[in-house]
Amino acid sequence: MAKALPLRIDVHAPSRTYRVLVGPGSLAGLREVLDGVGCGTARFVVSNQTVWGHWGGALRESLPDAEPILLPDGERFKTLSSTARIYDALLKAGADRSAGLVTFGGGVVGDMGGFAAATYMRGLALAHVPTTLLAQVDAAIGGKVGVNLPGGKNLVGAFYQPSVVVIDPLVLATLPRREFRAGLYEVIKYGVACDAGLFERLRRDLGPLSRRDGGVLTPVIADCCRIKGAVVARDERESGARRILNFGHTVGHALEAATRYRRFLHGESVAYGMLASCAIAAARGMISAPDHAAIAALVAQLGPLPPVNDLSASAQLEYMRRDKKVHEGRLHVVLPTGIGSADVIADVSETELTTALTALGLAE
Numbered sequence: 001m002a003k004a005l006p007l008r009i010d011v012h013a014p015s016r017t018y019r020v021l022v023g024p025g026s027l028a029g030l031r032e033v034l035d036g037v038g039c040g041t042a043r044f045v046v047s048n049q050t051v052w053g054h055w056g057g058a059l060r061e062s063l064p065d066a067e068p069i070l071l072p073d074g075e076r077f078k079t080l081s082s083t084a085r086i087y088d089a090l091l092k093a094g095a096d097r098s099a100g101l102v103t104f105g106g107g108v109v110g111d112m113g114g115f116a117a118a119t120y121m122r123g124l125a126l127a128h129v130p131t132t133l134l135a136q137v138d139a140a141i142g143g144k145v146g147v148n149l150p151g152g153k154n155l156v157g158a159f160y161q162p163s164v165v166v167i168d169p170l171v172l173a174t175l176p177r178r179e180f181r182a183g184l185y186e187v188i189k190y191g192v193a194c195d196a197g198l199f200e201r202l203r204r205d206l207g208p209l210s211r212r213d214g215g216v217l218t219p220v221i222a223d224c225c226r227i228k229g230a231v232v233a234r235d236e237r238e239s240g241a242r243r244i245l246n247f248g249h250t251v252g253h254a255l256e257a258a259t260r261y262r263r264f265l266h267g268e269s270v271a272y273g274m275l276a277s278c279a280i281a282a283a284r285g286m287i288s289a290p291d292h293a294a295i296a297a298l299v300a301q302l303g304p305l306p307p308v309n310d311l312s313a314s315a316q317l318e319y320m321r322r323d324k325k326v327h328e329g330r331l332h333v334v335l336p337t338g339i340g341s342a343d344v345i346a347d348v349s350e351t352e353l354t355t356a357l358t359a360l361g362l363a364e
């Protein structure tokens, strides 16, 4: 049987147009794709030990000559000093500006490898080969790259679009269940905030999707890439439209910070954030009770989230204030205006947030 061609999405970012290819088995065709878009002559693959252990062999089959640069696994290694290790490896191998850098991993590897590519000799050709669901539907598209500082997440970075993004859903087979589920909350985010048709399909196909059934998963990933690509085309540097994709993230970031990034995977905290935003929108009459119930049911269907009943709403507000997202007791929050659409609302009150958070189980 002829191999199905990968789905192709063209991202027309103002600074660069590039394609995103989504297809089971696309890893095997990586070299042809990189050659086709002229992504570097000498090639370097930035990855981590976990991803390389599972899929390094498969990558090597496609790119036998590429030099791997392996970093330790984890958000705590998304640092300037890890980035310096990438620069050192590039320099030692004699990489010049004609080199290409391929990131092969989750969002941590993508952000950090992308940042190294953006800055080494003022810019190398970059390709992302994301291996987590979160990175496939979100982090690999849109050009945000960067690292953390001790003082906070993603404080150093750049906008640097890749030459191409190659997504192989088959690599998700080894992703831990919890990581996969965390990515699904971001998928739900796209459905609620941007695409009612996607939301309906998620409702219908959540079972096979959770089982990573390729027939369902591949088009869903491609749809998320299409949505993100379209938003990035309109607002590359996140001054307007792109902020819609922060749906669920104001409260989500507070929960992550309040628990020192230990309790929640990012997507899990976003799930709570989406529930809080939906509750506020419902209380304001911006979405109907049945729509609110449908969103809450879809989130609940993915299974239990880490507990929040030992956290307080006032502590979360404190984090949001520190995040400068509160001005005079009013907060900018993305609220759904229906299923499939959302808006940045500038006047959400602390009382509304407290009510929504306590309804989720937080103490006052």
Ligand SMILES: NC(=O)c1ccc[n+]([C@@H]2O[C@H](COP(=O)([O-])OP(=O)(O)OC[C@H]3O[C@@H](n4cnc5c(N)ncnc54)[C@H](O)[C@@H]3O)[C@@H](O)[C@H]2O)c1
Pocket: 048, 050, 051, 054, 073, 074, 075, 078, 105, 106, 107, 108, 109, 111, 131, 132, 133, 134, 135, 138, 139, 140, 141, 142, 143, 144, 145, 154, 171, 172, 173, 174, 175, 176, 179, 266
């Ligand atoms: N640039 C952006 O626009 C953007 C958007 C969202 C998130 N991010 C960033 O992404 C990061 C989070 O990304 P993430 O959720 O992918 O986390 P991650 O990169 O830490 O990956 C999660 C875990 O899964 C492992 N893993 C990756 N692929 C695997 C596979 N196929 N099989 C088995 N294990 C695998 C990783 O080694 C890691 O342990 C954060 O740093 C966040 O700031 C960036």
Ligand SMILES: [Zn+2]
Pocket: 138, 186, 249, 266, 270
């Ligand atoms: Zn997110």
